[in-house]
Amino acid sequence: MAKLALCLALVALLSCAAVAKVNVNLTDKLVDLIKKKTLEPFVEELQREDMDVNQPDSKGRLPLIEAVRTKEVKLVDALLQYGALAKSKDPATGASPLHVAFQQNLPQIARMLLQYGADINVEDKAGKKAREFAPSKDIRDLIVAYDADGAMAFEDAPGTWTKQNKDAKEDYWFNSKTGESRWNLPPSCAWQRVDSQGHPIKYVNAVTGQEVATVPPSLAWSKLRAEGKEIWYNWRLNVSQFEKPQEVPAAMMAEIEKNMNVRWHNEKTGEFSWIDPAYRTPWRELHDDEHKKPYWFNVETGESVWDMPEAMAWTKVKDDGSGQHYFFNRLTSDSTWEAPQHLAWVRHDSDL
Incomplete structure (x- = not known):
């Protein structure tokens, strides 16, 4: 049994090595086509089922980084479409494709990389972040946009x-x-x-x-x-x-x-909302099955607490006697017939 297990392990190891060799050979060809800037055969190569676009070639070069260095937008776009990781790093230097795009002042390619999730704060092996390379206003504008909205800042408009x-x-x-x-x-x-x-x-x-x-x-x-x-x-x-x-x-x-x-109107502020006002606060009231009690989760900070946040204290309650609704504070036990401002929303669903 031990000999059989050893043989199987050797077979598996040799198989993995063979696959890795094939992938490296494919990537060698891919990088060669990138260097030649020949788009049509390059795309044909990308369509191979056994192609791994994130596999370094025999010289340790990543196809996406090499494509960025050519300054050819179509090559970069094709790689991203076929699964190249915008967050990948050069095995030798730790530089990302975004490092290269920023250093070479390629705002169009940099924008494309950011659109596909490149990290502007990633560091290379020298400890340099991509954002530290900003040779032009166009690159600096990309950094400002990323700091405001992340990758979402570079998406196509809805409906595109x-x-x-x-x-x-x-x-x-x-x-x-x-x-x-x-x-x-x-x-x-x-x-x-x-x-x-x-x-x-x-x-x-x-x-x-x-x-x-x-x-x-x-x-x-x-x-x-x-x-x-x-x-x-x-x-x-x-x-x-x-x-x-x-x-x-x-x-x-x-x-x-x-x-x-469906939309909502706040009768105190005059404000309109297209989302359920219950979700205008970052807090969500959830139930813990293990402890059999509620807890509150903040979607913005990731914080979870057992104690009810003040923002969640007021709730709408129906009065059994009159059938009308009043508002009750679950922390202070205060009650009022008048809706607190953040609960003064009325739902509308009539035609505009």
């Missing part, structure tokens, strides 16, 4: 990409503004909502890995009926369209269509 299947065996994505087509999921179409116990906790981008606590623009759609016509309204960007947005995941889309025209 539509899913198509015309004369194709599989779905593909079409950019209505540029006429570009691609098979892979554009970052602006890769957002998913993460729920816990029926409450939205965060939004995660499957392409860039970015996580945010507030609704990203790509998902900020409401379906409305105005003057007898159905329209889609993006309340983050204040734009509307007749076409159904295709960035929204199926489960969220079903909710939006079910809640047509």
Whole structure:
């Protein structure tokens, strides 16, 4: 049995070595095509099922970094579309593709890398962050935008990409503004909502890995009926369209269509809201099954507490005698018939 196990282990080891050798050979060819800047055979090579675009070649060179060095936008874009990791690092120097793009003052390529999740604060082996290389105003502007919104700052506007299947065996994505087509999921179409116990906790981008606590623009759609016509309204960007947005995941889309025209009005402040006012606070009330009691989770800080935050203290209660609602503070036991400002919201679902 011991000899058999040893033989099997050797076979597995040799198989892994053979696969690694094949991958390195493929990457050698890929890097060679990058150096020659020959797009068509380069893309054909990318389509091989056994191609690993994140495998360094025999000289330790990463295809994405080599593509950035050529300054050819189409080569970089093709690699990113076929799964090259924008957060990858040069094995020798620890430099990321973004380091190279910043150093060579390539704002268009840098923007593309940031769109696919490149980390502006990543350090190379010398301890230098990509953001420390800012040779031009264009690069500095990218840094400012990233600091404000992360990778989301570089996404295409909602409604830009539509899913198509015309004369194709599989779905593909079409950019209505540029006429570009691609098979892979554009970052602006890769957002998913993460729920816990029926409450939205965060939004995660499957392409860039970015996580945010507030609704990203790509998902900020409401379906409305105005003057007898159905329209889609993006309340983050204040734009509307007749076409159904295709960035929204199926489960969220079903909710939006079910809640047509729904919006809220605060009778004290006059403010309108397109999201449930219950989620205007970062706190979520959840239940701990082990301890059999509630706790509160802050979606912005990640903090969990057993003690009720003040922001969650007031609740709306129906009076059994009169049938009317009053407001009760669960921390102080105060009660009032008049709604506190943050609870003075009234739901509307009439046509606009």
